[in-house]
Amino acid sequence: MSRCLRIAINGYGRIGRCVLRALMESHHRESIQVVAINEPADLESMVYLTQYDSTHGVFPGAVAAVDGGLSIDGCDIQVFHASEPAQGPWGQLDFDLLLECSGRFSTRARLQPFIDAGCPRVLVSHPGRGAAEVDFTVVYGANENGLRADQHIVSAASCTTNAIVPILDILDRNLGVGGAFLTTLHSVMNDQPMIDGYHHADLRRTRSAMQSIVPVATGLAQGVERLLPQLAGKIQAKAVRVPILNVSAIDLSVNLNRATDPQALKALFLAAARAHPGLLACTDQPHASVDFNHNTHSAIVDLSQIRVNNDNFASLLVWFDNEWGFANRMLDVACAWADQFSDNPPALMTGTPQISSLGA
Numbered sequence: 001m002s003r004c005l006r007i008a009i010n011g012y013g014r015i016g017r018c019v020l021r022a023l024m025e026s027h028h029r030e031s032i033q034v035v036a037i038n039e040p041a042d043l044e045s046m047v048y049l050t051q052y053d054s055t056h057g058v059f060p061g062a063v064a065a066v067d068g069g070l071s072i073d074g075c076d077i078q079v080f081h082a083s084e085p086a087q088g089p090w091g092q093l094d095f096d097l098l099l100e101c102s103g104r105f106s107t108r109a110r111l112q113p114f115i116d117a118g119c120p121r122v123l124v125s126h127p128g129r130g131a132a133e134v135d136f137t138v139v140y141g142a143n144e145n146g147l148r149a150d151q152h153i154v155s156a157a158s159c160t161t162n163a164i165v166p167i168l169d170i171l172d173r174n175l176g177v178g179g180a181f182l183t184t185l186h187s188v189m190n191d192q193p194m195i196d197g198y199h200h201a202d203l204r205r206t207r208s209a210m211q212s213i214v215p216v217a218t219g220l221a222q223g224v225e226r227l228l229p230q231l232a233g234k235i236q237a238k239a240v241r242v243p244i245l246n247v248s249a250i251d252l253s254v255n256l257n258r259a260t261d262p263q264a265l266k267a268l269f270l271a272a273a274r275a276h277p278g279l280l281a282c283t284d285q286p287h288a289s290v291d292f293n294h295n296t297h298s299a300i301v302d303l304s305q306i307r308v309n310n311d312n313f314a315s316l317l318v319w320f321d322n323e324w325g326f327a328n329r330m331l332d333v334a335c336a337w338a339d340q341f342s343d344n345p346p347a348l349m350t351g352t353p354q355i356s357s358l359g360a
């Protein structure tokens, strides 16, 4: 029998917990084993927040603290609480890949100590501060073919990048993108306080997350250009946090080089969704954001919101579950990378159903 891909998780917050729960719900469950989690919180709280999740619901299986570790559905996971890479017992663990999900390590200088401490490879849950801070940045479905065994620090980009890169790529290949404005409407995150508080260097992130629509700084334009270098200088982005727990959207305004109309764009994205099952979907249903909670896709194009002005100026609304979709992509990337560095790689994604019936 082939060996499972053995992973560890650093930072067991929203993304770290979603990765573990997504694994338990996905076809990767048979081929990936979580051997350790490093997180500052106490074990009792970790068990509790694994079992009870306000956004994704109660975990249906058994979760318990066993021998100082976390047991989920009979799988035993070591737990430790190191604040710096050098303090963790990484070198004593038998594992293949660390999923860095704390968000606290975004430069090569901060990430390399994980390798030095014995982590064979690190997959980061956010973009590197610059392209050179990681060996490769991957958006699953776009460029995972570039993963190599000799890369050691790889970024899975951001949830927003995973949502918009496939859309811009499809538009550019078929119609030519002359320029685009992206506005991310993002649910709240743990880097915002519940009520006003001294919490962040970005002044607006000191404001109550649940009381306001809060514009925040974003590196999305640079992140997109890193993945789609042919669009360098053509992308501008804004981000606003909106007071909902989960699920985000991107409002895309794009100048196209060739003329189009809403019907042609619908046909284009329906065909693309058929070509990328499990990653890209379309819907013509009258959805609100909550309908996409726990959705595994990277992006869902809302066909009812497509607009075209003067043949070349188009507007799209793209939904994505910023937690669950991204956590599933982290697992997909882990498997795709293991395909390069392992003698017995786990099975790659086989595709999941589209989210709704499609009116073609």
Ligand SMILES: NC(=O)c1ccc[n+]([C@@H]2O[C@H](COP(=O)([O-])OP(=O)(O)OC[C@H]3O[C@@H](n4cnc5c(N)ncnc54)[C@H](OP(=O)(O)O)[C@@H]3O)[C@@H](O)[C@H]2O)c1
Pocket (backbone or CB within 6 Å): 010, 011, 012, 013, 014, 015, 016, 038, 039, 040, 041, 082, 083, 084, 101, 102, 103, 104, 125, 126, 158, 159, 189, 190, 191, 322, 323, 326
């Ligand atoms: N949430 C999303 O929708 C989303 C989507 C895609 C990517 N991401 C990215 O993923 C990263 C994590 O986001 P998140 O929303 O999961 O944040 P989060 O809920 O705050 O989780 C981060 C966890 O890491 C812990 N931590 C802090 N310092 C640590 C250290 N030195 N070693 C190990 N663990 C440490 C935190 O503990 P304390 O709370 O005690 O500090 C917290 O439990 C960020 O870079 C974010 O941009 C987030």
